Amino acid sequence: MSTTRPTPQEVRTTERRAHAANGYFALMGMLGLWVLAAFMAAGAHHLIGAVLSVVLSLLVGAGLYMQQPNEGRVMTLFGRYIGTDREPGLRWANPFAGKQRLSLRSxxxxxxxxxxxxxxxxxxxxxxxxxxxxxxxxxxxxxxxxxxxxxxxxxxxxxxxxxxxxxxxxxxxxxxxxxxxxxxxxxxxxxxxxxxxxxxxxxxxxxxxxxxxxxxxAPEIAQVMLRRQQAEAIISARQRIVHGAVSMVESALKGLSEREIVVLDDERKAAMVSNLLVVLCSDKDTQPIVNAGTLYN
Missing domain, CATH: 3.30.479.30 (Band 7 domain)
Incomplete structure (x- = not known):
């Protein structure tokens, strides 16, 4: 029966918690071993025990490390990932493990x-x-x-x-x-x-x-696109102006008719609408012209 091996893209390493401990206990143990080594060195018959205590204290000290908040220690042992320690403070882990610091900050x-x-x-x-x-x-x-x-x-x-x-x-x-x-x-x-x-x-x-x-x-088309945006803005503004002018003309004609201020036939209404639209939609100041005659002369 054949088995399909996963491709490298399918293999994912997942973080897991490392076996680490509070470093203060390890520090106290290391100091205790030094005291024990000094006590054994005082007697000539305990030199081997003193040497072993010193070596053991050095191993304990090699596993100590200080970790800041929002940091992690990624640990490997002989090329194999064994876990990550995220706890801050003085920590202790396997002295033979490699410990790579990694920032977890934003x-x-x-x-x-x-x-x-x-x-x-x-x-x-x-x-x-x-x-x-x-x-x-x-x-x-x-x-x-x-x-x-x-x-x-x-x-x-x-x-x-x-x-x-x-x-x-x-x-x-x-x-x-x-x-x-x-x-x-x-x-x-x-x-x-x-x-x-x-x-x-x-x-x-x-x-x-x-x-x-x-x-x-991009600079090569910026000027062209700027003119396009300006043209679109002008067209939009003109549409609003024309819409408002038409509403104002309609309101003016309705008011004149309802109050019976003046009676206008279709031709005079057309002339009035034309004059009002010119005044309201023009982007320049208009000059008044006094008409001494009538529309029919």
Missing amino acids: RNLTSPTLKVNDKRGNPIEISAAVVWRVSDTAQALFDVDSYETYVQIQAEAALRHTANLYAYDDGEDLQHGETTLRAGQDEVAAAMKAELQERFAAAGVEVLDAKLTHLAY
């Missing part, structure tokens, strides 16, 4: 400004800040070559991929309510955080936060 990663293409293919400049920390010490040290380099490279890859999924700004080619990089930064940040977590999982790293820190069009 860290900031600011990606360099990248030049990528958005969903439309327009070149943009983008960068992000990522807050992360090591959640599985065994994966961080044994499943990737250098977890810090791994995090940096994967963060840039995730940022590039996220930028390709969204357009920089709204446009006629987008569906109504579609998320864009400029207007939907919260949604973009949430999507980028989810992708970062998926990529960082292989290194035992947890993503705490991710935000865009820089977003702009």
Whole structure:
């Protein structure tokens, strides 16, 4: 019967608790061995016992280490992972085990400004800040070559991929309510955080936060896109002005009719509407003209 061996990608190292103890008891034991060695050395017939006590005290002292809060000691014994100690203070563990210190604190990663293409293919400049920390010490040290380099490279890859999924700004080619990089930064940040977590999982790293820190069009198209945005803003403003002017003209005609101030036929109403729209929609000051005649002369 044949068995299928797991591929290297399927083998994951999982953190487990190391067999470590309070270091103060070990320190007291080491001092006691020194006292015992001194007592035995006083008698000529106990030199061997004194030497053994000194050697044993040195072994006990070799297992002592001081650990700060939010730190971990990853221990290996003859090339085999035996566990991680996360308890702060003076600690003691197997003196023959290797003890590698690993920070568990939150860290900031600011990606360099990248030049990528958005969903439309327009070149943009983008960068992000990522807050992360090591959640599985065994994966961080044994499943990737250098977890810090791994995090940096994967963060840039995730940022590039996220930028390709969204357009920089709204446009006629987008569906109504579609998320864009400029207007939907919260949604973009949430999507980028989810992708970062998926990529960082292989290194035992947890993503705490991710935000865009820089977003702009690339210099070669910045001026063109700026004129486009200005044109869209002007069109939007004109639409609002025209809508408001029409409402004001309608209100004016209705008021004149209801109060019977003046009776206007269709031709005079058209002339009045034309004059009012010119006054209300013009972006320059209008000059009044006194008409001494009538519309029919």
